[in-house]
Amino acid sequence: MKKNRRMIQLVIFLGVLLLGGYAIGHSIFAAKDGQLPRKGSKPPEFALLGTDGKTHRLSDYKGKALVINFWGTYCPGCVTETPDLVAQYKKHNGEPLEIVGINLGEDSMAVNNFVKQYDINYTILRNEANDVQRKYGLRSYPTTFFVKPDGTIMDVFVGAMAEKDMDERITKLLKS
Amino acid sequence: MLAFENTKCECGHQNPVGTVLCESCGYPLEIGEQENDAPLEMRYDGIARRSQKSNPNVIDRVWNFFSSVKVAIRLIIITLLAAMIGTIFTQENAFISFDPSTYYEERYGWIGKWYYKLGFSNTYESWWFILLLVMIGTSLVICSLDRVLPLYRALNKQQIRKHSQFLTRQKTVYTGPIEGAEEAWTSSIGAQLKRKHYRVHQDGSALLAEKYRFSRWGPYINHIGLIVFLLAVLLRSLPGWAMDNYVTVAEGSTVQIPDTKYYIKNEKFTIDYYTDAELPKELKGTSRAKLYETRAVLYTCSADCDDPSKQPQLTEVNRHNIVVNDPLSYKGLKAYQFGFDDTPKLKAVNPVLIDHKTGKTYGPFNLVMKDPQLTYNLGPYTLELKQTYMDFALDAEGKPTTKSREPNAPAFVFVIKGPDLAADGEPYMYFPKQNDKVRFSQDMINGELAKRFEIKVPSMTGVEFAPVETSLNIRTDRAMPYIWFGAAISMIGLIMGSYWQHRRIWLRIDDGEVTLGAHTNKNNYGMRAEVASALRGIGVVVEPKLLDNGRNKS
Numbered sequence: 001m002k003k004n005r006r007m008i009q010l011v012i013f014l015g016v017l018l019l020g021g022y023a024i025g026h027s028i029f030a031a032k033d034g035q036l037p038r039k040g041s042k043p044p045e046f047a048l049l050g051t052d053g054k055t056h057r058l059s060d061y062k063g064k065a066l067v068i069n070f071w072g073t074y075c076p077g078c079v080t081e082t083p084d085l086v087a088q089y090k091k092h093n094g095e096p097l098e099i100v101g102i103n104l105g106e107d108s109m110a111v112n113n114f115v116k117q118y119d120i121n122y123t124i125l126r127n128e129a130n131d132v133q134r135k136y137g138l139r140s141y142p143t144t145f146f147v148k149p150d151g152t153i154m155d156v157f158v159g160a161m162a163e164k165d166m167d168e169r170i171t172k173l174l175k176s
Numbered sequence: 177m178l179a180f181e182n183t184k185c186e187c188g189h190q191n192p193v194g195t196v197l198c199e200s201c202g203y204p205l206e207i208g209e210q211e212n213d214a215p216l217e218m219r220y221d222g223i224a225r226r227s228q229k230s231n232p233n234v235i236d237r238v239w240n241f242f243s244s245v246k247v248a249i250r251l252i253i254i255t256l257l258a259a260m261i262g263t264i265f266t267q268e269n270a271f272i273s274f275d276p277s278t279y280y281e282e283r284y285g286w287i288g289k290w291y292y293k294l295g296f297s298n299t300y301e302s303w304w305f306i307l308l309l310v311m312i313g314t315s316l317v318i319c320s321l322d323r324v325l326p327l328y329r330a331l332n333k334q335q336i337r338k339h340s341q342f343l344t345r346q347k348t349v350y351t352g353p354i355e356g357a358e359e360a361w362t363s364s365i366g367a368q369l370k371r372k373h374y375r376v377h378q379d380g381s382a383l384l385a386e387k388y389r390f391s392r393w394g395p396y397i398n399h400i401g402l403i404v405f406l407l408a409v410l411l412r413s414l415p416g417w418a419m420d421n422y423v424t425v426a427e428g429s430t431v432q433i434p435d436t437k438y439y440i441k442n443e444k445f446t447i448d449y450y451t452d453a454e455l456p457k458e459l460k461g462t463s464r465a466k467l468y469e470t471r472a473v474l475y476t477c478s479a480d481c482d483d484p485s486k487q488p489q490l491t492e493v494n495r496h497n498i499v500v501n502d503p504l505s506y507k508g509l510k511a512y513q514f515g516f517d518d519t520p521k522l523k524a525v526n527p528v529l530i531d532h533k534t535g536k537t538y539g540p541f542n543l544v545m546k547d548p549q550l551t552y553n554l555g556p557y558t559l560e561l562k563q564t565y566m567d568f569a570l571d572a573e574g575k576p577t578t579k580s581r582e583p584n585a586p587a588f589v590f591v592i593k594g595p596d597l598a599a600d601g602e603p604y605m606y607f608p609k610q611n612d613k614v615r616f617s618q619d620m621i622n623g624e625l626a627k628r629f630e631i632k633v634p635s636m637t638g639v640e641f642a643p644v645e646t647s648l649n650i651r652t653d654r655a656m657p658y659i660w661f662g663a664a665i666s667m668i669g670l671i672m673g674s675y676w677q678h679r680r681i682w683l684r685i686d687d688g689e690v691t692l693g694a695h696t697n698k699n700n701y702g703m704r705a706e707v708a709s710a711l712r713g714i715g716v717v718v719e720p721k722l723l724d725n726g727r728n729k730s
Contacts, residue, residue, distance in 0.1 A: 005226070009239055012317060019410060020310035026413045027303045049484040074578040076571060105581050106566075107547040113563055131434055139275050 037136065039153050043068065043145055044135040048102065048125035051115055056100070056125055064096045065173040066147040070133055072104040073114050075141040077160030082118045084163045088170055089122045095174060096149065098123065104141060105130045148176045187339065197222025200335045202342030215725055216345045218695055223326045242311075242318040251315060255308045262299030265291055269301065313406045320399045331389060337382035338682050343693030346682075348704050349725045350692040350711065350718060358685040361714070368713035369681065372706060381685040386678075392697075394673025401666025408658035421650045422514060427643030430475070430490070433650050437481055438509065439490055443471040445516060445646040468513050470498045470646040474506050498648065514649040522583045525608045526638035529554045530630045540638060543608070545583040557594035560601065564588050568607070568616060585612045592629060606631045608639075679703055681710075700724075 029041065037043050047057045069085060071078035082101075089099050099122035103111050108126065115124055127133065136145070139158075146155045146169050154176060155169055183191040185198035185205060195205055196217060204210055204222075216222070225243060232240060241247055265284060268276050276297050280288035295302050343349065354361045358381040366376040366383055374385035412418035425431050425442035432439050448467040452460045475490035496504035496511075504511040523546075528539035538554035545566065552559040567579040568587035576587070586608055591601035605621045607613040619626040633639060677699050683692040696703040701720075708720040 006235075008321075009235055012314075012321075013235070013238070016310065016314045016317075019407070020307070020314070023306045023310055023410050023413065024303050027301055027306045047482045047484060053485065055483050055485045072581065074567065074580050076577070079577075107564070109548070109550070109561065109564055110566075110578070129431070131432075134434070 037145070037153055037156070039155060041153055042151055043147055043153055044132075046102075046125075046127075046132045046135070048127050048132065051108075051111060051124045051126070056123060061098050061100070061147075062151060063149050064098050065149055065170070065176070066145075067097070067099045067170065067173070068145040068147060069099065069101045070104060070136070070138055070141055070143050071101050072106060072141055073110050074106075075104075078142040081142060081160045081166070082114075082120065084161070084166050086119060086121055087163075088166055092170065092174065097170065097174060100125060102127050102132060104133055146170075146173050148173060150176075192224040194224035195222065196224075197342065198339070199223065199330060201337070201339040202335070203339040204341065204345075210341070213345060215347050216342065218346075218697075220323055220327050221330045223330045226322045226326055239318060239322075242315045243322040245319060248312070248315040248319055251308060251312050255305070255312060258296075258299060258305055258308065261296050262305075265297065267300065268298045309406065309409075313403060316399050316403055316406075320396050324393075324396045327392065331392065334377075334384060334386075336377050336379035336384045336682075337684055338693070340684065340686070340691050343682055343684065343691045345725075346693035346695050347700050347725050348694035348696075348707055348723050350690070350707065350723055352690060352716065352718075353688055354685060354690050358688070361690070362683070362685065364714045365683070365710060368710040371713075372710065374679075374681070383681075383683045385681040388676040388678050391672050391676035392678050394669045394671070394676075396669070397672060398666050398669030401662050401664070401669055403662070404665060405659055405662030408655045408662055411655040411658065412653065417652075417654045419509075419650065419652045422647055423650060424517070424645050424647045425470075425472075426645045429643075430473075432477070432481070432488075433509075436509070437477045438506075439475040439477055439488065440504075440511060440648065440650075441473040441475065442646050443473060445470050445644045447516060447518065447644075468500060468516060468646075470513060470648065472496055472498050472504050472511060472648070474504060474509075474511070508654055509650065509652045512649040512651065513646070515647040516644060517647070518644040521642040522586060522608065522639070523642040524640040525633050526640070527606070527608065527631045527633045529557060529559070530632065531557075531628065532630065533628055540634070543588065545586055548588075557592055558601075559604075560591045560593065562589045562591055562603070568612065585609065585616075587612070587616070590631075592625070604629060604631070608633065677702070679706070681707060694723075 045058045047055055050056045101124045103126050105128055111126055144157045145153055148154045154173055185203050187201040189198055189200035191199050197204055280292040280297055299305055362381050362383050366378055369385040370376050374387045377384045421434050423431055427442050427445050430439050430441040446469040450464045450466045473492055474494040476493050477488045477490055479489045480486040481488050494506040498504050498513050500513050524544040526540040526542055528537050530537050541552045550561050565578040565587040566581050567584045569577055569579045571577040588606045590604045592604050593601040602625055604625055607618050677696045679696045681694040683690055694703050694707050704720040704723040707723055708718055711718055
């Protein structure tokens, strides 16, 4: 009888810890709509058409250090940081680093002209439906996500990056 | 604290630690209680709570914390206060996109700033609010379990002959001499009580009559309902169980509902306004909507759903004319009319190319804002589109740029090739909107070429606007049936506990003198009336008022 009672107590506490822990953990860690995915969480999956005409998925970049840059030709900060991104990609050529620029809802001509104008050497994806930026909880442009090879976010940078900001983070990313 | 308490009653029954009234005879056990003559504390029949122990360890202490009704009430009050505060300002989840870190301060000043800092801007989804709910849930389970099991046992094996002090210290008491044989008197009042639907148990000259015991389980059934309710709410946080999304669909287009395999098409959006004749005097001349309707078709996607290089394969599963409060509904997915946008947005223009030198007009050609064609052949001339700006402006360095992707001030850069022009063509900038053309001085930009060529839209019929957009609120809530189920159980428990009362009458006859005590958990007035009526049935006339033990006001 006594043993039984202790068992019931333990079972109830275990249940509370599991269910309660799940509920609280969910409220803390789940990235909600309109919120940036946090450091340490996994960025949402996407499948987008690249300027190369192929479909690119987030999962394609597994195992590599990844920089996801959201940009538009109408956003001055995006334009100023583009040459630095190009330089970084060149500098780390041959290393396991990928840079993906996700364009925010512009048409192919605007994107293609921009790619040509700035000699962009990294992957540019188009997102005409603008759903990916919503999934990523973007509030302003540019916003850049640094994703470690294990698929978790190392850092999120909101606003235009100076060369130093970019260099520091990419170096750290390649070491992780 | 409870360690040295003597729990053995004078009737010889050994009671568990924490017992208030002897489990067997009902004699008060607490020190100093025996000399008192106030009505007894009958809560839970004076039983010990399950968790009351003499040597509590850590688990027992946590258990005891949650087992306390005082703690439960405090938790509920804190939760209610937090929930109230959460209703003061609009919560974060009511906005589709905004920045809460500045919004609250800008809108409400320092109160808003602290409101946000203290986490009330997202009260109902915050970790601490969920923690409070989890604690209330735990307390609900433990409080109930700790009381219902001993109570069940106590009510299941009730002693018929109670201590006389137990009887005289009830709220309804009658004492008086009896006539005739003790057992016969007891039986006859038993018969009276049976007619009042009591279950009567007799032990010689002692009697216990009881009815509506089930109402005692009402609160516990209510609690089970609440637990089911809370668990159902928890289910909603599982992926796929609850969704609250918004989609904007232009007339004629089909969009994917985020995170689902469904696509929704807006075949036609209608907005109807009341005519002035239909409106009351005060509202005449204002536009009052009579109907917003989206003719929607729902599709499921069977293949190529998330591959943008292929067309998704869609199968129609449902269609419905969505109006306010009449959503499209399919397998738990609901699409509600939420809003619309009918501000005119430029979709395409059909301009002509005029050669002022010859006076000839070529075209018109169709120039769409989104993904335009790149070359246009017009008579001897070829227009090659080189650049577009949807919202033309000049940046800090004076270079052309676009402020947004909306066609607010579209501009197109063409290279015109043809006779009497440079071999690789000459650039010509075209602003379809007349006011932009003036504002950005199109003719000055184009210089000499402006004198020779003009691209213009000959009439308003050459302008196409984007179709009206409807916005739909897409919701699924698979936990809803469970929430209703929990609510129903909770309601049943509430009704059981509220509309019936557990009534018990004990009596014993000692030396020709009857002592009768009666207990109910509410409505003592009705209890006394019933006792008086039963006594009258065997010829004892007593005013119900006089049965009142007098030491309380109920």
